[in-house]
Amino acid sequence: xxxxxxxxxxxxxxxxxxxxxxxxxxxxxxxxxxxxxxxxxxxxxxxxxxxxxxxxxxxxxxxxxxxxxxxxxxxxxxxxxxxxxxxxxxxxxxxxxxxxxxxxxxxxxxxxxxxxxxxxxxxxxxxxxxxxxxxxxxxxxxxxxxxxxxxxxxxxxxxxxxxxxxxxxxxxxxxxxxxxxxxxxxxxxxxxxxxxxxxxxxxxxxxxxxxxxxxxxxxxxxxxxxxxxxxxxxxxxxxxxxxxxxxxxxxxxxxxxxxxxxxxxxxxxxxxxxxxxxxxxxxxxxxxxxxxxxxxxxxxxxxxxxxxxxxxxxxxxxxxxxxxxxxxxxxxxxxxxxxxxxxxxxxxxxxxxxxxxxxxxxxxxxxxxxxxxxxxxxxxxxxxxxxxxxxxxxxxxxxxxxxxxxxxxxxxxxxxxxxxxxxxxxxxxxx
Amino acid sequence: xxxxxxxxxxxxxxxxxxxxxxxxxxxxxxxxxxxxxxxxxxxxxxxxxxxxxxxxxxxxxxxxxxxxxxxxxxxxxxxxxxxxxxxxxxxxxxxxxxxxxxxxxxxxxxxxxxxxxxxxxxxxxxxxxxxxxxxxxxxxxxxxxxxxxxxxxxxxxxxxxxxxxxxxxxxxxxxxxxxxxxxxxxxxxxxxxxxxxxxxxxxxxxxxxxxxxxxxxxxxxxxxxxxxxxxxxxxxxxxxxxxxxxxxxxxxx
Numbered sequence: 286x287x288x289x290x291x292x293x294x295x296x297x298x299x300x301x302x303x304x305x306x307x308x309x310x311x312x313x314x315x316x317x318x319x320x321x322x323x324x325x326x327x328x329x330x331x332x333x334x335x336x337x338x339x340x341x342x343x344x345x346x347x348x349x350x351x352x353x354x355x356x357x358x359x360x361x362x363x364x365x366x367x368x369x370x371x372x373x374x375x376x377x378x379x380x381x382x383x384x385x386x387x388x389x390x391x392x393x394x395x396x397x398x399x400x401x402x403x404x405x406x407x408x409x410x411x412x413x414x415x416x417x418x419x420x421x422x423x424x425x426x427x428x429x430x431x432x433x434x435x436x437x438x439x440x441x442x443x444x445x446x447x448x449x450x451x452x453x454x455x456x457x458x459x460x461x462x463x464x465x466x467x468x469x470x471x472x473x474x475x476x477x478x479x480x481x482x483x484x485x486x487x488x489x490x491x492x493x494x495x496x497x498x499x500x501x502x503x504x505x506x507x508x509x510x511x512x513x514x515x516x517x518x519x520x521x522x523x524x525x526x527x528x529x530x531x532x533x534x535x536x537x538x539x540x541x542x543x544x545x546x547x548x549x550x551x552x553x554x555x556x557x558x559x560x561x562x563x564x565x566x567x568x569x570x571x572x573x574x575x576x577x578x579x580x581x582x583x584x585x586x587x588x589x590x591x592x593x594x595x596x597x598x599x600x601x602x603x604x605x606x607x608x609x610x611x612x613x614x615x616x617x618x619x620x621x622x623x624x625x626x627x628x629x630x631x632x633x634x635x636x637x638x639x640x641x642x643x644x645x646x647x648x649x650x651x652x653x654x655x656x657x658x659x660x661x662x663x664x665x666x667x668x669x670x671x672x673x674x675x676x677x678x679x680x681x682x683x684x685x686x687x688x689x690x691x692x693x694x695x696x697x698x699x700x701x702x703x704x705x706x707x708x709x710x711x712x713x714x715x716x
Numbered sequence: 717x718x719x720x721x722x723x724x725x726x727x728x729x730x731x732x733x734x735x736x737x738x739x740x741x742x743x744x745x746x747x748x749x750x751x752x753x754x755x756x757x758x759x760x761x762x763x764x765x766x767x768x769x770x771x772x773x774x775x776x777x778x779x780x781x782x783x784x785x786x787x788x789x790x791x792x793x794x795x796x797x798x799x800x801x802x803x804x805x806x807x808x809x810x811x812x813x814x815x816x817x818x819x820x821x822x823x824x825x826x827x828x829x830x831x832x833x834x835x836x837x838x839x840x841x842x843x844x845x846x847x848x849x850x851x852x853x854x855x856x857x858x859x860x861x862x863x864x865x866x867x868x869x870x871x872x873x874x875x876x877x878x879x880x881x882x883x884x885x886x887x888x889x890x891x892x893x894x895x896x897x898x899x900x901x902x903x904x905x906x907x908x909x910x911x912x913x914x915x916x917x918x919x920x921x922x923x924x925x926x927x928x929x930x931x932x933x934x935x936x937x938x939x940x941x942x943x944x945x946x947x948x949x950x951x952x953x954x955x956x957x958x959x960x961x962x963x964x965x966x967x968x969x
Contacts, residue, residue: 667806670766671820671876672794685810
């Protein structure tokens with residue numbers, strides 16, 4: 286097939302996908318932003334398997350008009366984060382559940398449902414909704430995020446004006462077998478402010494989520510996400526962030542199970558002396574496909590970025606890492622680090638990695654590494670020779686493999702909680 | 717205590733016989749030294765006893781207090797009271813030395829049906845033992861053997877031994893890579909564990925270690941067998957004359 290024909294096929298498929306979808310009610314300015322997104326989407330088209338950025342992750346089920354079914358799983362243990370003093374925001378199959386949630390208020394905090402924000406006249410939201418998503422389409426297109434901007438039905442708009450003591454905690458419940466959810470959060474952390482956002486839960490049979498975050502000068506943003514349970518669920522998520530001067534951005538994601546998860550992170554470091562870290566620990570068993578696609582741009586001096594991604598795979602599970610550090614000409618004294626590692630617990634599993642560095646400044650320190658391997662036999666024997674049974678020793682070494690990613694969580698209590706979840710996951714899968 | 721009879725071992729990957737009939741009996745509370753030229757099978761003996769992969773026992777047996785250890789998993793041998801101090805201790809990134817020690821101690825307690833140590837009791841114990849081996853808090857916090865010097869690694873082996881309180885300790889060239897002071901420290905650590913009941917098999921190339929850890933019996937290993945056994949004076953003979961004369965004498969006989 287010729288190129289033009291392929292493109293036309295892609296555009297036709299995209300048109301079919303959005304046919305019948307309507308914009309949720311909103312102010313004219315919001316409608317204009319959604320229309321702009323739709324126009325952009327119809328020009329670029331949703332991804333196909335041939336697309337460079339989708340070669341290792343099949344987009345078919347994300348493109349399908351109907352969301353494939355996903356069985357709802359009832360778990361015995363309490364969900365992650367439930368023991369924390371937090372502001373809980375519950376979404377059921379992508380719809381905000383006010384009754385199950387805490388009040389939309391907090392010290393140094395403004396929270397509003399997306400539909401309310403897009404129906405009113407809030408200055409900063411007008412300049413934020415879909416804005417980072419649009420900017421992030423270059424040099425690589427992220428059409429599912431554009432689809433999200435056009436059709437997001439719910440979400441939250443959050444502004445931190447100072448230090449927010451309690452974390453804002455999104456809880457995504459999944460109750461309908463074939464639910465299809467599109468959520469869009471817009472977050473602004475004002476100068477000097479400090480906000481922690483938590484996310485957990487399977488969300489829906491198919492979940493498309495965008496989070497746009499602006500971290501202003503001297504502000505700090507912490508994000509910890511747990512994607513687990515409901516093995517048949519599918520998700521495509523995007524985090525877009527700009528990081529200001531002397532600001533801090535830290536995001537960690539734990540993924541356990543899921544037939545398809547694509548987590549994209551796009552960070553623009555625009556202020557000098559700032560820090561941006563993204564980390565992930567993924568554990569897959571069997572029909573598991575997990576994709577981390579990360580793009581960090583250094584556009585300021587003396588900034589530090591880290592990408593730490595670890596995947597534990599067994600029984601034919603598959604994981605992908607596509608990570609890039611782009612250092613622009615003026616981003617001198619950049620300190621960039623990227624590591625992606627796969628631990629294969631058997632011969633059937635697969636880890637695919639594409640680490641990329643693109644550096645235009647001359648005075649930078651960037652290091653990167655990507656490895657794939659099995660449990661270290663020497664270390665395993667050493668532990669066993671000290672009396673540790675093989676299964677315990679394997680779990681210990683697996684958790685040790687994940688440690689570097691988990692260390693990226695600053696809150697010790699949360700890190701401990703996450704570690705216990707991973708430990709439990711391994712224990713449940715002992716041979 | 718330890719009884720090895722006619723032990724024959726070959727490599728799993730290639731058809732190469734390494735041990736060709738080792739006989740060794742170590743009684744309760746005894747210290748036996750095994751010396752011998754490179755490639756004679758000393759380290760292989762220690763690996764086979766501890767259950768390392770890659771070896772096939774083709775003949776013979778080894779028992780610890782009457783129990784056949786060759787049929788056991790490595791962790792079962794450890795719980796039964798066997799300990800190998802590695803010639804090359806393994807580095808384990810991501811696992812702190814403290815976690816490693818606690819996991820090992822508790823696993824052995826559990827395997828033997830004993831109560832696990834409480835966190836405080838464990839901490840007290842490990843601190844006391846670490847202090848006598850001059851292992852500081854930082855070394856306990858660091859990942860297992862990561863960034864440790866040669867001497868620190870060997871001291872760490874002895875700390876594990878002290879914490880696990882095995883019945884039989886096999887020291888595989890524990891003196892290699894140690895300076896004089898470190899050797900003294902390690903030897904003191906070993907001697908502190910000699911209580912008249914615990915037995916030791918010390919594999920070494922040099923008489924010097926045996927000045928510190930006094931053996932009851934010295935064995936010379938050559939070509940997969942123990943070819944000569946004697947008192948401590950045998951080690952001195954090796955030190956002064958090397959193996960050549962000794963082995964020539966054996967071959968003649």
